[in-house]
Amino acid sequence: MESFSLILAIVVVTALAFDFTNGFHDTANAMATTISTGALKPKVAVAMSAVLNLVGAFLSVEVANTISKGLVDETGIRPEVIFAALVGAILWNLLTWLVGLPSSSSHALMGGLIGAAVASAGVGSVHGDVLVTKVLLPAVAAPIVAGVASMLASRLTYSLGRRADGRAAEKGYRAGQIASAGLVSLAHGTNDAQKTMGIITLALIAGGSLAPGSNPPVWVILSAGMAIALGTYLGGWRIIRTMGKGLTDLQPQQGFAAQTSAATVILASSHLGFSLSTTHSVSGAVMGAGLGRKGGVVHWSTATRMFVAWGLTLPAAALVAALAEWVCGFGDWGTALVAVFLVAASFAIWRISRREVVDHTNVNTGDEPAPEPAGVVTTAIAAVTPPPAGPGQELTATVAAPAAAPSGTKAPSAATPV
Numbered sequence: 001m002e003s004f005s006l007i008l009a010i011v012v013v014t015a016l017a018f019d020f021t022n023g024f025h026d027t028a029n030a031m032a033t034t035i036s037t038g039a040l041k042p043k044v045a046v047a048m049s050a051v052l053n054l055v056g057a058f059l060s061v062e063v064a065n066t067i068s069k070g071l072v073d074e075t076g077i078r079p080e081v082i083f084a085a086l087v088g089a090i091l092w093n094l095l096t097w098l099v100g101l102p103s104s105s106s107h108a109l110m111g112g113l114i115g116a117a118v119a120s121a122g123v124g125s126v127h128g129d130v131l132v133t134k135v136l137l138p139a140v141a142a143p144i145v146a147g148v149a150s151m152l153a154s155r156l157t158y159s160l161g162r163r164a165d166g167r168a169a170e171k172g173y174r175a176g177q178i179a180s181a182g183l184v185s186l187a188h189g190t191n192d193a194q195k196t197m198g199i200i201t202l203a204l205i206a207g208g209s210l211a212p213g214s215n216p217p218v219w220v221i222l223s224a225g226m227a228i229a230l231g232t233y234l235g236g237w238r239i240i241r242t243m244g245k246g247l248t249d250l251q252p253q254q255g256f257a258a259q260t261s262a263a264t265v266i267l268a269s270s271h272l273g274f275s276l277s278t279t280h281s282v283s284g285a286v287m288g289a290g291l292g293r294k295g296g297v298v299h300w301s302t303a304t305r306m307f308v309a310w311g312l313t314l315p316a317a318a319l320v321a322a323l324a325e326w327v328c329g330f331g332d333w334g335t336a337l338v339a340v341f342l343v344a345a346s347f348a349i350w351r352i353s354r355r356e357v358v359d360h361t362n363v364n365t366g367d368e369p370a371p372e373p374a375g376v377v378t379t380a381i382a383a384v385t386p387p388p389a390g391p392g393q394e395l396t397a398t399v400a401a402p403a404a405a406p407s408g409t410k411a412p413s414a415a416t417p418v
Contacts, residue, residue, distance in 0.1 A: 007335065008207040011079045012200055014086045014342075016227040019196035021093040022105040023053065023231020025239060026192060026278055030184040030232075032243030033255035033286065035363060039174040040181070042237075042360035049185040050233035056189020057197075057225030071110065071135070072117045072202075073125045080328040080335055081116045082203045087342050088112030088321030094349045096309055100238035100358075103309040104277035108317040109195050110135050115318025119325040138269060139277055139310075143284025146265045150285035153257035154292025173252035180259035185232075187266035188278050189225065196224040237358040242306075243283070248290030248298045258282070258289035280310065 030052075031045040040048070089105070089112040096103040110131075117125040157173070197216040200223075204210040210217070216224075250258070262285040266278050283306060290298040327334045 005079070005207060007079045007083070008203060008209065010335075010339065011083045011086070011203040011207075014083055014090070015196050015200045015203065016223060018086050018090050018093070018105075018109065018199075019193065019224050019227035020231040021090055021097070022109075022192055022196070023050075023228040024234045024236040025093045025097050025105050025231075026102075026188060027232045027236045028102055028239040028243040028282075030181055030188055030259075030282075032240045032282075033250050033258055033289075034177055034181040035240060036243075037174070037177065037250055037252050037255045039177045039252060039255065042240075042363055045181070046233050046360075048182060049188075050229040052182050052185035053189035053193065053232050054225045054229040056186040056191075057193035057221060057228065059186075059190045071127060071130050072113060073121070073127070077117060077125070077202060077206045078120065079203050079207045081120045081325055082113070082199060082206065083335065084116040084119070084324035084328050084338065085109070085112035085321045086199070087324040087338055088115060088317040088319070090342065091320055091345055092313060092317045094346055096313075097236055097238060098349050098353055100242045101306055101309045102239045102243055102279045102283055103306075103313050104139070104279045106192065106195055106277045106279075107135070107139065107310070107313040109199065111314035111317030112321035113199070114314070115321035116325040118318075119322040120329075139280060142265055142269070142277060143280045143287075145284075146262050146281045147284035147288030147291075149264070150254075150258045150261040150288030151292040153261055154254050154289045157253045157257055158293065170252050173256050177252055177256040177259060180256055180263060183263040184259050184266070184278075184282065187263045188232075189228065191266055191269070191278055193221075193224045193228045196227065197221055200224065237360065237363045238353075241358060241363050242302065243286060248286065250286070250289060251293065254289035254293055257292065258285040261285045261288070 027046055027049060030049045031040070031042075034040045035042050035045050086109075089108040092103070092108040092111075093105055114126050114131070197220050200220045201210065201214065201216045204217075204220075205212055205214065259282075262278075262282040265281045265285075287298050287303060324338045327338050
């Protein structure tokens, strides 16, 4: 086997940098609802999530093997190709973080790897069957399955809690929400940290430091887990604000249902080796929970922006990675140029973000989305949802008031008992 070369070291460092961005980009998946409902203080929530992400990294290597052995032909991949893939993934993560959109870090990495591999070795270097069955199909199914499960779970929790004491029930659901948030964090470490493990393992194989077909070494598992944990602790506060307040207004019952449903989907997919997007799963679960409460309104304008970002993630990261691979093809100076561009672009995005700082002190106090009328889906589901409140429990839900009331009539209150 060859020695650990300079380019290989650069690739490993860049992969860990991606893992770091994955951590703060996806903190919202585990803790946005917990923070928005007040179940945990922001800094406590991200610290808890960071520890559980690190623990989760050691639970499985199936997703890592999907990336290192299944998605692309490892025999035709050079370390420079993986470096270019990481450039595309990191830049997409930073851009979507800047605008507060919860896009998929997983798909950014997949897109970058596909674009760089195609630019280097042609379309044949990508295993299309693995791409479809373990990346694209789960991407479509995950938010739907998690959303439906979360909607049904929300209805069930309200139905079971009709006769419960209001304050006692809310306290219990907050405790359950903390536990389910921990489960999501554990699932995120199990699924997402493995993607970096897989990409580093692929680089080590490409550079001759590991034999083809090898599993991730222990030091790779440990470093990937620590990088994602550190990123998680710093907190992607912009995306937490969007997930916690921008999609829908959640009560503790809904937060518990959303996180439990998402964690179940993520953990099941991890053990099956599906490179699932935790962002897709959690976002779908949050929207499902919003639809599961009578009077709940999903902000479809925010959801539409998020869907567009999801659709652009794979091709955008692939395009940037393909261009980076083309420049790297000119030799060492080309690779150095791409590295300088990555650092400069990352710094520029960070500088722009400082114009409006979002952190743990104001994550729940930003501007709320403008009220919007309930859409067809929301109205139809709300119409058949039984009232959650029962004897001994009074719950209120915020609903969008009409733009204007007819002359001579009294406008309804914004907070209407349901």
